[in-house]
Amino acid sequence: MRRILLGVWPIILFLAVWEASTRTFGIPPYILPAPDRVIAKVFESPAVLADNTVTSFVEIMAGFFGAAVGGFALGVAITYSRRLEQAFEPFLVVSQVIPKVALAPLFIIWFGTGLQPKIIIAATIAFFPILVNTILGLKAADPEIVELMNSIAASRRQIFWRVRLPTSLPYVLPSLRVAALLSVVGAMVGEFVGSDKGLGYLMIIGDVNLDTDLLFAALVIVTLIGLAIYWVIGLVEQKVVQRYGGGNGQLIVTA
Amino acid sequence: MNTFSYGMEAVLQSQECAQPVGHGVGFVGGAAGTSRMRVRPAVLMRDVGVTFATNSDPVVALARVNLSVHEHEFVSIVGPSGCGKSTILRLVSSLLQPSSGEIQILGRSAEEARRRCSFGVVFQSSVMLPWLSAIQNVELPLEVIGKTHEQIPAPPAQLLEMVGLKGYETLYPRQLSGGMRQRVAIARALSFDPPILLMDEPFAAVDALTRQRLQSLLLNIWNRARKTVLFITHDVYEAVMLSDRILVMSRSPGQVEAEIDVDLPRPRADSVKTQPEYIALCTQVFDVLTRT
Numbered sequence: 213m214r215r216i217l218l219g220v221w222p223i224i225l226f227l228a229v230w231e232a233s234t235r236t237f238g239i240p241p242y243i244l245p246a247p248d249r250v251i252a253k254v255f256e257s258p259a260v261l262a263d264n265t266v267t268s269f270v271e272i273m274a275g276f277f278g279a280a281v282g283g284f285a286l287g288v289a290i291t292y293s294r295r296l297e298q299a300f301e302p303f304l305v306v307s308q309v310i311p312k313v314a315l316a317p318l319f320i321i322w323f324g325t326g327l328q329p330k331i332i333i334a335a336t337i338a339f340f341p342i343l344v345n346t347i348l349g350l351k352a353a354d355p356e357i358v359e360l361m362n363s364i365a366a367s368r369r370q371i372f373w374r375v376r377l378p379t380s381l382p383y384v385l386p387s388l389r390v391a392a393l394l395s396v397v398g399a400m401v402g403e404f405v406g407s408d409k410g411l412g413y414l415m416i417i418g419d420v421n422l423d424t425d426l427l428f429a430a431l432v433i434v435t436l437i438g439l440a441i442y443w444v445i446g447l448v449e450q451k452v453v454q455r456y457g458g459g460n461g462q463l464i465v466t467a
Numbered sequence: 468m469n470t471f472s473y474g475m476e477a478v479l480q481s482q483e484c485a486q487p488v489g490h491g492v493g494f495v496g497g498a499a500g501t502s503r504m505r506v507r508p509a510v511l512m513r514d515v516g517v518t519f520a521t522n523s524d525p526v527v528a529l530a531r532v533n534l535s536v537h538e539h540e541f542v543s544i545v546g547p548s549g550c551g552k553s554t555i556l557r558l559v560s561s562l563l564q565p566s567s568g569e570i571q572i573l574g575r576s577a578e579e580a581r582r583r584c585s586f587g588v589v590f591q592s593s594v595m596l597p598w599l600s601a602i603q604n605v606e607l608p609l610e611v612i613g614k615t616h617e618q619i620p621a622p623p624a625q626l627l628e629m630v631g632l633k634g635y636e637t638l639y640p641r642q643l644s645g646g647m648r649q650r651v652a653i654a655r656a657l658s659f660d661p662p663i664l665l666m667d668e669p670f671a672a673v674d675a676l677t678r679q680r681l682q683s684l685l686l687n688i689w690n691r692a693r694k695t696v697l698f699i700t701h702d703v704y705e706a707v708m709l710s711d712r713i714l715v716m717s718r719s720p721g722q723v724e725a726e727i728d729v730d731l732p733r734p735r736a737d738s739v740k741t742q743p744e745y746i747a748l749c750t751q752v753f754d755v756l757t758r759t
Contacts, residue, residue: 357594357596360594363587363588456597
């Protein structure tokens with residue numbers, strides 16, 4: 213409780229300064245709306261906001277889970293197949309360099325303006341950190357433990373479940389946390405580029421109409437979604453680190 | 468001595484695993500010593516060579532190694548670092564294939580012996596799974612192999628008691644000292660009751676006092692179970708203290724330079740170290756080592 217209070221204090225202070233400065237300096241609301249205006253906006257048309265929030269949330273989660281399943285599965289495949297690893301190596305390097313968000317317009321052309329392209333963009337951005345960190349984690353198994361397992365004729369499957377998978381968790385979970393946030397970015401970018409629904413769409417509408425209150429309201433909701441995902445995965449991660457160790461997992465991220 | 472419940476019946480059973488019939492004789496931890504040599508070697512290496520391919524010239528790790536370890540014998544391999552001692556252990560445990568020559572474990576190929584789980588391995592660093600408790604680490608081989616507690620002479624809890632870790636069963640590796648972790652590693656190597664124990668400088672990473680304690684522990688266990696032990700070390704005193712026979716290796720390319728029988732009476736206590744025979748043997752080993 214004390215810790216929560218300590219965490220909340222700076223936020224309250226920040227909002228207070230924000231509120232006070234918009235009033236004292238007379239900043240017009242279309243430049244920077246005060247927090248009370250943003251909150252009022254949220255409650256002014258909750259149905260519209262809720263509707264668009266659901267759309268974005270679905271895109272984010274679908275993209276994230278797609279990336280998690282795909283990234284992890286391909287990571288396992290690449291770790292276990294020398295040939296696959298060689299085949300994918302150039303793609304992995306390029307994937308680190310290419311700005312994935314720049315592919316968004318292309319996906320809109322290919323898949324239209326529905327949910328699909330946003331999910332694909334979100335998944336594409338979230339995919340690579342999971343893939344790379346899965347490979348890193350699976351390869352991080354102590355070679356002596358693997359030798360020990362080999363000395364008692366353990367099968368590859370047994371080594372995977374008993375050694376490699378648990379070793380990889382402290383690498384994979386932080387990458388999931390980052391990937392979840394990247395899929396938020398992906399969904400927003402997708403909505404910016406071409407959509408008729410979602411929080412990103414609301415931001416664009418707010419922008420063209422100089423309805424900055426709306427823009428901020430959508431922004432606040434997106435931030436809350438991000439925080440919630442971050443918090444949930446963080447909880448799981450904490451449990452995993454307690455049991456399987458951690459801190460040694462280096463995280464590789466590109467957007 | 469009877470604090471350990473790793474009793475005689477259990478050991479007889481274990482010897483049956485090593486060899487199917489009529490082999491349960493001649494143990495009971497008396498001062499039996501090396502007089503009872505078995506005919507069939509537990510480990511046999513004939514003209515074994517290992518060459519590693521590198522970018523430049525190939526490196527010869529082992530030239531021509533010939534050695535045999537009899538069943539129930541405790542054999543140490545000593546040698547300067549980089550002489551290929553550990554390579555021998557990796558060959559025996561079939562983690563590495565020889566470039567030439569032949570290896571037999573209990574009359575089978577090393578690979579076959581590995582598949583039959585013929586040996587328990589103890590490494591220098593006590594490799595434990597950090598997310599498993601001490602007892603879970605000891606149970607791991609049983610689970611992997613698929614042996615039930617009925618198929619082994621001593622359940623994991625009893626083995627932990629034998630290595631002096633009663634009460635520490637549920638602790639995790641990070642909560643154990645280096646010496647304790649090595650005790651777990653020994654218990655784990657014994658858990659599935661393999662006929663052969665392969666030890667790669669198991670006490671090199673612990674402090675002197677702990678090392679001495681672990682040596683007595685190993686002697687105790689050996690006196691009871693009489694497993695065949697192949698023990699790699701660079702510590703001459705340790706080798707003389709523990710072994711029936713010492714193989715001294717020469718610097719690269721590795722070869723067995725000399726073979727020294729250690730006919731000190733068993734069971735051995737620390738007091739053996741003050742005996743002139745012990746000192747003479749140590750000097751003998753050192754002589755070979757400095758000559759090579």
